[in-house]
Amino acid sequence: MQTLLIRVVAAAVVTALAVLSFFVIRFVIRRILKARYFASQEFRAHKAALAAVVAEHNEIAYYAEELRRWGSYQLGRSSSGDRAHLSSFENTSRWNYRRDRNRPNYQAPNVHNCSLQIVRRASAEPLKYLMKYFDIRADEPTLGAVEQLGENIARLENAMGNLHSREVSIARSFRPPRFILKHYRDEFMDRAGVYVSPIAVPYPVYVFEYVSAGGNSSQRARVWLDTPTIDALANELCRQMRFQESAAGQRALMTAGLREAIKKRDGYTCRYCGVSLAAEPHLLLEVDHIIPVSRGGRTTPHNLQTLCWRCNRTKSNKLTRH
Ligand SMILES: [Zn+2]
Secondary structure (H helix, E strand, C coil): CHHHHHHHHHHHHHHHHHHHHHHHHHHHHHHHHHHHHHHCHHHHHHHHHCHHHHHHHHHHHHHHHHHHHHCCCCCCCCCCCCCHHHCCCCCCCCCCCCCCCCCCCCCCCCEEECCHHHHHHHHHCHHHHHHHHCCCCCCHHHHHHHHHHHHHHHHHHHHHHHHHHHHHHHHHHHCCCHHHHHHCHHHHHHHCCCCCCCCCCCCCEEEEEEECCCCCCEEEEEEECCHHHHHHHHHHHHHHHCHHHHCCCCCCCCCHHHHHHHHHHCCCECCCCCCECCCCCCCCEEEEECCCHHHCCCCCHHHEEEEEHHHHHHHHHHHHHC
16 A cells, blocks of 8 residues: 555656656757857848848837827826825724725826716716816817827827837848747847837826725726727817817817828828838828917818828927927
8 A cells, every 4th residue: 555655656756857857958948049049140140131120110119218208198187186185094993994995095186086976977978077077178278188198199109009010020020930939039129139118108097986985995987098089088079169160170180080081191101201101111100280289280181291200200309499
């Protein structure tokens, strides 16, 4: 009986060791192959051949970081905690068991503290409640701010999407062994000289939050302002202002649809330098107000033009400097 037990244990130990050494050996072999690949003539030749493509990718990555740094990604605020910083909160009840697990957040301007009923209604009608409780009014300055936010978000999304497609295409032209991209993608990008930016699009998020008196339960509804939501919000403001009737179509809404229509109208070609998507499949194109909104320019098709990112950056640098 005992010898049987010893045999079973021994067999189990041998099996475990075999499995372990299989993984260790595979790991070691993979590392050797990886070192070989990065030292190979093939890799270095590809790197030299793609230097210009990689350099352009990196320039756009820095440009995206510039957009992230200089753009504003805020809109409206909740006044539910405007003066909350003047007080401190303390629970003085005798039976403190599991209390205050949920504390209302009065400091964040993106959080509206409210009743459970409002949380539920906000999740059913997010735009209506967003406008009501975050002070987003149906007037021309607010609509302008919503469109500006949409512009900033879309410009950054556009640049990030462009970077992603460039990265895929760079990896494809190197054609490394499959395991390299599977296990060492970051190292591959690094060694190829590709700067992979860590930034993400900072979508504003608005929260309706209910915290019960004892702090034992809380519920929340969130509204993400991504491009479709921002476009829907702009349309809603516009509808409430009855813009179409009063301004007699003088003004178009700056939405994803309009940006695409302008690019199409311009044949996906930069109106300054003439570079086109047909000539450069990864070209980053943007839509620009010829006379900027800040100088009274309107959102009408004849005040909009397609520019490549370089020309647009040069133009906005000139405008901010003078
Ligand atoms: Zn251009």
